[in-house]
Amino acid sequence: MADASWLSAFPAMDRSDLLAIRKSLDGGYRAFSRTYGDVIESIFDPLLQFLVWFERLLLDTPWWLVLICVVGLVYLVSRSWKLTVGVMVAFMLIGYFGMWENTMRTMSIITVCTLLSIALGIPIGIVMARSDRTQTIVTPILDVMQTMPAFVYLIPVVMLLGIGKVPGVIAVVIYAIAPVIRLTNLGIRLVDKEVLEAAAAYGATPSQRLWGVQLPLAMPTIMAGINQTIMMALAMVVIASMIGVKGLGQPVLKSITNQYFTMGLFNGLAIVALAIMFDRVSQAYARRTQKHMKGGNDA
Amino acid sequence: MFYAVRYIGLLFVFSILSILAAPVQAADACGKVTIADMNWSSATLIANIDHFILKNGYGCDAEIVPGDTMPTGTSMIEKGEPDIAPELWSNSLKAAIDKGIAEKRLRVAGKSLTDGGEEGFWVPKYLVDKDPSLATIAGVKANAKMFKNPEDPNRSAFMGCPAGWNCQISAGNLYKALNLKAAGFDLIDPGSGAGLSGAIAKAYERKEPWFGYYWAPTAVLGKYKMVKVDFGSGVSKEEFINCTSNADCENPKVTMYPPSTVETLTTESFAARAPEAFAYLSKRGFKNAQMNDLLAWMEDNQADGDIAMEHFLKNYESTWTPWVSAEVAAKIKKALASL
Numbered sequence: 303m304a305d306a307s308w309l310s311a312f313p314a315m316d317r318s319d320l321l322a323i324r325k326s327l328d329g330g331y332r333a334f335s336r337t338y339g340d341v342i343e344s345i346f347d348p349l350l351q352f353l354v355w356f357e358r359l360l361l362d363t364p365w366w367l368v369l370i371c372v373v374g375l376v377y378l379v380s381r382s383w384k385l386t387v388g389v390m391v392a393f394m395l396i397g398y399f400g401m402w403e404n405t406m407r408t409m410s411i412i413t414v415c416t417l418l419s420i421a422l423g424i425p426i427g428i429v430m431a432r433s434d435r436t437q438t439i440v441t442p443i444l445d446v447m448q449t450m451p452a453f454v455y456l457i458p459v460v461m462l463l464g465i466g467k468v469p470g471v472i473a474v475v476i477y478a479i480a481p482v483i484r485l486t487n488l489g490i491r492l493v494d495k496e497v498l499e500a501a502a503a504y505g506a507t508p509s510q511r512l513w514g515v516q517l518p519l520a521m522p523t524i525m526a527g528i529n530q531t532i533m534m535a536l537a538m539v540v541i542a543s544m545i546g547v548k549g550l551g552q553p554v555l556k557s558i559t560n561q562y563f564t565m566g567l568f569n570g571l572a573i574v575a576l577a578i579m580f581d582r583v584s585q586a587y588a589r590r591t592q593k594h595m596k597g598g599n600d601a
Numbered sequence: 602m603f604y605a606v607r608y609i610g611l612l613f614v615f616s617i618l619s620i621l622a623a624p625v626q627a628a629d630a631c632g633k634v635t636i637a638d639m640n641w642s643s644a645t646l647i648a649n650i651d652h653f654i655l656k657n658g659y660g661c662d663a664e665i666v667p668g669d670t671m672p673t674g675t676s677m678i679e680k681g682e683p684d685i686a687p688e689l690w691s692n693s694l695k696a697a698i699d700k701g702i703a704e705k706r707l708r709v710a711g712k713s714l715t716d717g718g719e720e721g722f723w724v725p726k727y728l729v730d731k732d733p734s735l736a737t738i739a740g741v742k743a744n745a746k747m748f749k750n751p752e753d754p755n756r757s758a759f760m761g762c763p764a765g766w767n768c769q770i771s772a773g774n775l776y777k778a779l780n781l782k783a784a785g786f787d788l789i790d791p792g793s794g795a796g797l798s799g800a801i802a803k804a805y806e807r808k809e810p811w812f813g814y815y816w817a818p819t820a821v822l823g824k825y826k827m828v829k830v831d832f833g834s835g836v837s838k839e840e841f842i843n844c845t846s847n848a849d850c851e852n853p854k855v856t857m858y859p860p861s862t863v864e865t866l867t868t869e870s871f872a873a874r875a876p877e878a879f880a881y882l883s884k885r886g887f888k889n890a891q892m893n894d895l896l897a898w899m900e901d902n903q904a905d906g907d908i909a910m911e912h913f914l915k916n917y918e919s920t921w922t923p924w925v926s927a928e929v930a931a932k933i934k935k936a937l938a939s940l
Contacts, residue, residue, distance in 0.1 A: 460799035544793035552764045559765030
């Protein structure tokens with residue numbers, strides 16, 4: 303095309319070149335999954351076993367025992383009767399409306415996802431806070447993870463690991479880990495320089511400064527990050543169920559397919575109830591630990 | 602209805618589209634026509650072919666809009682938009698469509714897949730090559746151990762149909778009727794069409810055993826050669842309609858899937874204002890073998906609908922010229938030459 307068509311149409315790459323790129327990348331990925339798929343799958347096997355075990359635990363334990371454990375945990379963590387009673391009522395309603403099993407499944411996978419996000423996210427956040435170079439590298443990666451439509455990486459992950467829990471957990475963690483990393487980084491960076499200098503003057507080693515000064519002072523911000531992570535993990539429940547993760551997402555999918563609005567609403571509300579529960583409990587916990595800390599600082 | 606809605610958002614898109622498009626109804630000829638582009642390859646291809654032929658052959662102001670079985674069907678019945686659903690697997694919506702036809706809102710133009718859609722339980726061809734008994738359900742049950750369930754080592758996996766699709770009901774009933782549970786199979790929900798095809802691709806690339814529900818013509822079955830498992834029961838259409846495809850079928854019996862009706866559906870207003878274009882739609886239909894070829898070509902070349910449309914119109918002239926008059930065919934060829 304030697305004419306001046308580039309003035310009216312963008313001089314795009316030739317269709318056959320583009321096709322060659324697309325085909326070779328796809329082919330490369332297929333070859334990769336054929337060669338390394340089994341190895342990668344076996345690496346994730348312990349995680350799968352744990353997920354299966356945890357779900358079975360929540361499902362096989364009698365409902366009242368689970369309820370007692372959850373409510374007890376909520377009270378221990380929050381020390382608030384109002385919240386505890388609220389959680390109990392929410393769970394009773396969920397069970398009464400026949401969503402107990404799915405709620406347990408969702409709770410098990412969300413708990414694992416949250417713990418995994420925290421276990422991976424906080425160390426990454428700490429490293430990021432200590433090195434500006436790491437920060438400039440990690441920030442754009444986090445942007446990609448948060449905005450890339452989930453299906454773009456879900457289906458390649460399915461080709462690698464099959465459908466089910468593990469790809470679901472990977473998808474949820476990719477999406478939900480960003481806030482805890484960002485806010486850990488921010489929280490540590492916001493700690494007063496003077497406080498750090500004072501700690502150094504008392505002869506604190508870098509690790510003592512990290513564990514004794516930076517992390518405690520950054521705690522409120524980190525807790526806010528964990529909070530956001532929990533919320534985002536729950537928001538991904540429906541997407542995860544699109545690759546065969548059982549739980550509250552599946553009835554939601556089923557109801558939007560068949561336009562069963564009430565069924566969708568009930569299961570959606572159960573997800574909301576779980577989210578509010580996780581949120582209020584973690585916030586109450588954060589407030590309590592903060593209170594202790596404040597007392598300590600003032601003295 | 603296994604081509605089911607995945608995004609309710611589309612519904613909203615349609616309602617907005619219908620508000621926008623309502624006032625533009627040209628009185629003469631064909632006017633503005635919206636064609637639903639379903640999100641699977643064969644329907645996309647047909648939508649693009651219709652788009653090109655209606656635009657260049659019949660002077661319609663044709664436009665392709667995104668669609669899916671449920672939202673498109675519902676929107677056509679309720680809002681009269683979009684005008685054409687080129688490949689509708691109508692079993693899922695049968696009652697609603699019949700009502701729409703009776704109320705003179707919809708009209709069936711013809712069959713877009715003349716053989717009808719083919720559903721069934723499939724195993725990869727490489728398994729059958731090794732052990733021909735796997736082409737029958739007895740063989741699959743006898744070898745249940747090889748179809749491992751990753752989440753429970755003691756059980757086998759039968760991949761069913763995604764949650765909410767109509768085939769979930771039929772596959773579930775057949776799972777019961779065939780006693781697959783007793784044979785060790787768990788019914789696994791793949792969650793979505795993409796999950797299901799991803800699972801097939803994963804098994805196929807690694808030559809692993811796989812057993813589950815799928816349908817043709819599809820790019821997946823064009824690309825990954827699979828064998829339909831014979832239930833040894835033949836097709837009992839009556840049993841299928843009365844029981845297998847019903848959610849409250851208490852005592853399902855074994856039957857193979859009868860072919861599904863795959864139709865071109867239009868709104869009554871389009872059929873009335875553009876009888877010639879409607880006549881084209883009533884003649885336009887594909888054989889499954891030909892569609893499988895086209896889909897495999899699309900898959901091999903990663904072609905999207907409009908590239909595949911060009912490929913089809915240029916290379917399969919003898920197929921499409923009988924669908925239109927000689928005069929229209931000449932117009933289309935002229936437009937094709939200037940592509």
